[in-house]
Amino acid sequence: MIAKQQALIKEERELKRPHLSQICILIDDQLGFTRTNSVLDSLFARGRHYGAYVFLCTQTYKGMSPTIRKQLDCLAIFKLPAFEFDAVQAEIVGTHVD
Numbered sequence: 001m002i003a004k005q006q007a008l009i010k011e012e013r014e015l016k017r018p019h020l021s022q023i024c025i026l027i028d029d030q031l032g033f034t035r036t037n038s039v040l041d042s043l044f045a046r047g048r049h050y051g052a053y054v055f056l057c058t059q060t061y062k063g064m065s066p067t068i069r070k071q072l073d074c075l076a077i078f079k080l081p082a083f084e085f086d087a088v089q090a091e092i093v094g095t096h097v098d
Helices: 002-014 031-035 038-050 066-071 082-092
Strands: 023-028 052-057
Touching: 002 038, 023 038, 038 052, 038 066
Parallel strands: 023 052
Antiparallel strands: none
16 A cells, blocks of 8 residues: 555656645554554655655554654643653653643
8 A cells, every 4th residue: 555655656746746645544553563663664754755644543652663753743642651651751851842
């Protein structure tokens, strides 16, 4: 699916289309899959170049790989244990957070 999207974007760029196709990918509750997965890391790091919007729902912030955590544009935090909140807060201190 991702390779197909890459090919489509390449074709649309060659045709100089004003609007490129977009794809939305939702990954839910894949904790074991998100910690060490080079394909998923690549998707988060390069996905915007081929019109991929990725939404990842997980129960643990530290369960995501560092690459994924660094590429986040938006982070929504709901109820979680204090130690998990402290880990999130320690990592994002100094960024534009209010």
